[in-house]
Amino acid sequence: MNKITFSTFLTSNTDLDETMIAELMRHCRTLFFKKGDFLLRQGDTCHASFFVEKGLVRQYGIDNEGKEHILQFAPEGWIVTDRDSLYNKTPAAYFIQAIEDTSIFLIEEELVSKLTKSHSNFTTFNDTLLHNHIRQLTKRIYQLLSASAEDRYLSFIKTYPDILLRVPQTMVASYLGITPESLSRVRKSLSGKNFKK
Amino acid sequence: MNKITFSTFLTSNTDLDETMIAELMRHCRTLFFKKGDFLLRQGDTCHASFFVEKGLVRQYGIDNEGKEHILQFAPEGWIVTDRDSLYNKTPAAYFIQAIEDTSIFLIEEELVSKLTKSHSNFTTFNDTLLHNHIRQLTKRIYQLLSASAEDRYLSFIKTYPDILLRVPQTMVASYLGITPESLSRVRKSLSGKNFKK
Numbered sequence: 001m002n003k004i005t006f007s008t009f010l011t012s013n014t015d016l017d018e019t020m021i022a023e024l025m026r027h028c029r030t031l032f033f034k035k036g037d038f039l040l041r042q043g044d045t046c047h048a049s050f051f052v053e054k055g056l057v058r059q060y061g062i063d064n065e066g067k068e069h070i071l072q073f074a075p076e077g078w079i080v081t082d083r084d085s086l087y088n089k090t091p092a093a094y095f096i097q098a099i100e101d102t103s104i105f106l107i108e109e110e111l112v113s114k115l116t117k118s119h120s121n122f123t124t125f126n127d128t129l130l131h132n133h134i135r136q137l138t139k140r141i142y143q144l145l146s147a148s149a150e151d152r153y154l155s156f157i158k159t160y161p162d163i164l165l166r167v168p169q170t171m172v173a174s175y176l177g178i179t180p181e182s183l184s185r186v187r188k189s190l191s192g193k194n195f196k197k
Numbered sequence: 198m199n200k201i202t203f204s205t206f207l208t209s210n211t212d213l214d215e216t217m218i219a220e221l222m223r224h225c226r227t228l229f230f231k232k233g234d235f236l237l238r239q240g241d242t243c244h245a246s247f248f249v250e251k252g253l254v255r256q257y258g259i260d261n262e263g264k265e266h267i268l269q270f271a272p273e274g275w276i277v278t279d280r281d282s283l284y285n286k287t288p289a290a291y292f293i294q295a296i297e298d299t300s301i302f303l304i305e306e307e308l309v310s311k312l313t314k315s316h317s318n319f320t321t322f323n324d325t326l327l328h329n330h331i332r333q334l335t336k337r338i339y340q341l342l343s344a345s346a347e348d349r350y351l352s353f354i355k356t357y358p359d360i361l362l363r364v365p366q367t368m369v370a371s372y373l374g375i376t377p378e379s380l381s382r383v384r385k386s387l388s389g390k391n392f393k394k
Contacts, residue, residue, distance in 0.1 A: 061339055069342040071335065084332040087324075094339075127284075130327045135281040137334035138268065142258055142291075144341040145266040145374045177342040 001162050003054040004077040006105040014125045020115075027111050033057075033098035039080075040096040046085035048108045052078050055102025056166055060174070061094045070175040075163050079107075079129065099167065144177055152176045153186050198359050200251040201274040203302040211322045217312075224308050230254075230295035236277075237293040243282035245305045249275050252299025253363055257371070258291045267372040272360050276304075276326065296364065341374055349373045350383050 006028070010021050030053065033039060039057060040046050050057065052074050059072040059080055071094060074080035085092040086109050115122040143152055153176060157164060164172070173183040203225070207218050227250065230236060236254060237243050247254070249271050256277055257267040268291060271277035282289040283306050312319040340349055353373060354361060361369070370380040 061343065063343045067343070069339060071338060071342075083328055084335070087328040093336075130331070131280055131284040134327070134330055134334065137331065137338060138281070139290075140338055141268060141334060141341065142266060144338065145268075145371075146258065146260045146264070174342075 001054070001076045003103070005053060006051045006107075009051065009077055010125075014128075016121055016125055020119060020122060024107075024111070024115070028105060028107055031104045031106050033102045033104060035098055035101050037098045037102075038095060039098065039104065040082060040085075040092050040094075042093060042095050043091045044085075045089055046082040046092050047110075048106050049079050049081040049086070049112070050074070050096065051105040051107060052076055052080070053103040053105050055098060055104075056100040056163060057096055057098050057102055057104075058167075058171065059094050059096050068174055069177075070171055073160055073163060073167065073171075073175065075160065075166075083130075083133065099171070149176065149178045149182050149186050150189065152178070153183070153190070198251075198273045200300070202250060203248045203304075206248065206274055207322075211325075213318055213322055217316060217319060221304075221308075221312070225302060225304055228301045228303050230299045230301060232295055232298050234295045234299075235292060236295065236301065237279060237282075237289050237291075239290060239292050240288045241282075242286055243279040243289050244307070245303050246276050246278040246283070246309070247271070247293065248302040248304060249273055249277070250300040250302050252295060252301075253297040253360060254293055254295050254299055254301075255364075255368065256291050256293045265371055266374075267368055270357055270360060270364065270368075270372065272357065272363075280327075280330065296368070346373065346375045346379050347383050347386065349375070350380070350387070 007021050007025055010016050010024070016024075033055070039050050042061070054076055056076075057074045057080055058070050059074070059082075060068050060070045062068055072080060080096055082092040082094060082096065084090060112122075112126060116126050143155060147155065153172075156172065156176060169183055170180050173180045176183065178186075204218050204222055207213050207221070213221075230252070236247050239258070251273055253273075254271045254277055255267050256269040256271070256279075257265050259265055269277060277293055279289040279291060279293065281287060309319075309323060313323050340352060344352065350369075350373060353369065366380055367377050370377045373380065375383075
């Protein structure tokens with residue numbers, strides 16, 4: 001997957017003007033994380049949003065038995081953060097980790113806070129991000145409640161078309177809330193259906 | 198459960214001053230819904246947030262096989278709306294329905310929009326609502342991925358301590374994403390544990 005810069009993302013997806021985008025770019029910086037590095041650890045306070053320019057990260061939690069559960073993947077062009085920790089300055093409930101060597105455009109919350117106070121179009125951009133997040137989360141809950149393992153897998157491919165070959169099957173199963181064995185069955189069943197076509 | 202007025206809720210839970218609360222109260226109105234009435238139907242555009250003064254509502258969807266899946270209950274003191282439909286003026290993906298005779302304090306989005314433009318403390322209030330919503334949704338996803346049926350049920354009781362006797366078991370099972378038979382087993386197992394104490 002090609003690198004996506006934050007300025008390209010903003011130009012394509014928002015109404016922010018060039019001056020505002022230039023100001024954002026001037027105040028932010030790009031950080032590099034090796035595969036396995038943590039952008040945020042559970043228990044730390046989150047101070048920034050992370051825009052993925054190149055690479056792949058995941059947000060996940062670990063249960064009492066040491067099992068990992070993946071809330072979200074974020075490939076190129078996605079923003080990931082711990083909204084609760086960021087807003088309420090509370091310890092993060094989940095980890096955010098690079099699962100490939102990853103280049104992150106770091107957007108400090110302090111800057112976001114300053115810009116939303118002074119620029120109404122930036123406030124609109126931030127509001128849109130919050131509402132998009134709520135829509136995605138609600139959709140994910142509804143799917144976990146209602147969809148079969150097969151439908152969840154098909155929806156996963158639609159949401160993340162480029163990452164299926166970039167993550168281990170155990171992580172896909174963790175995201176879908178099914179066992180790796182169920183995932184194997186789903187994949188076999190679907191490849192059988194394609195074969196019959 | 199006793200009636201909770203929106204002004205009491207705002208006084209207890211926000212930093213909004215009396216003048217602001219009075220202005221809100223002056224521009225809003227209370228509506229009454231009979232048990233079974235819809236506050237919002239799937240496909241309609243949502244124009245307001247609903248504060249439950251007295252009664253109980255649910256937000257739910259119906260899958261292709263006609264089965265209902267409950268995203269949320271909202272008893273006294275809760276706010277429920279379709280954020281995506283409200284913000285993007287798109288057709289609502291889910292239903293919001295009274296499951297008891299319910300008194301709703303209706304907060305029109307047009308008013309919220311006006312107040313957030315002119316009063317920074319109202320903007321903060323609205324931002325807090327959005328972030329609380331994101332926290333609750335994320336927690337619910339994590340729980341659906343990681344928790345046993347028993348733990349989900351215990352968490353349900355904690356989230357909604359007053360409504361267990363007010364909703365049919367089929368709705369509780371639908372909210373938890375388990376079958377009514379599994380819910381019966383969980384309840385039996387838990388009552389067994391209590392008996393042994």
